[in-house]
Amino acid sequence: xxxxxxxxxxxxxxxxxxxxxxxxxxxxxxxxxxxxxxxxxxxxxxxxxxxxxxxxxxxxxxxxxxxxxxxxxxxxxxxxxxxxxxxxxxxxxxxxxxxxxxxxxxxxxxxxxxxxxxxxxxxxxxxxxxxxxxxxxxxxxxxxxxxxxxxxxxxxxxxxxxxxxxxxxxxxxxxxxxxxxxxxxxxxxxxxxxxxxxxxxxxxxxxxxxxxxxxxxxxxxxxxxxxxxxxxx
Ligand SMILES: [Fe+2]
Numbered sequence: 122x123x124x125x126x127x128x129x130x131x132x133x134x135x136x137x138x139x140x141x142x143x144x145x146x147x148x149x150x151x152x153x154x155x156x157x158x159x160x161x162x163x164x165x166x167x168x169x170x171x172x173x174x175x176x177x178x179x180x181x182x183x184x185x186x187x188x189x190x191x192x193x194x195x196x197x198x199x200x201x202x203x204x205x206x207x208x209x210x211x212x213x214x215x216x217x218x219x220x221x222x223x224x225x226x227x228x229x230x231x232x233x234x235x236x237x238x239x240x241x242x243x244x245x246x247x248x249x250x251x252x253x254x255x256x257x258x259x260x261x262x263x264x265x266x267x268x269x270x271x272x273x274x275x276x277x278x279x280x281x282x283x284x285x286x287x288x289x290x291x292x293x294x295x296x297x298x299x300x301x302x303x304x305x306x307x308x309x310x311x312x313x314x315x316x317x318x319x320x321x322x323x324x325x326x327x328x329x330x331x332x333x334x335x336x337x338x339x340x341x342x343x344x345x346x347x348x349x350x351x352x353x354x
Contacts, residue, residue: 145223
């Protein structure tokens, strides 16, 4: 008995949503929820008799709409935690660099990892699982070509992540090849973006990606600034 930990997949946006908490108190947090999957979260919460304590967004998403408002509508006492750098326009509690909060006895430490966006945070759960959002991906990293992304910040954030112990598990915000988890050790050896010898080389790589904008960027960003779709009541 101890850690509750689930990794859920949104198949449309390839987003990973995480649920973690303490099985002794049944309190949980949901990280990076996707609004189309609200019923799945509600069903899991009900089946497991969980209490939703925190809703956390690793950053302002451009590829999907969050379920924050829908979930807040059901669990009015839940608290939204966001980076102190977040520019959202709804009620939340700001977390700062290396701040640690607890759910029951399970710790969560917030680590600023900007680059994809200025407000990106990673969350170290129970000292050994890092939810990296759109900073470190398995073998790669998030893109930096919109939402005030910054290559130098990304480069430094990736280097910051690998200062964590080798056995820390890496849980990314997306994976486009159906991989689920990695470790700091594995990323040190295999992450293409960490193998570049200089910031210049790293930037040249990222600048060569030429990806189209996320399909839902025009609807997602304004909606997510308000917590997703508006509450029903
Ligand atoms: Fe993102």
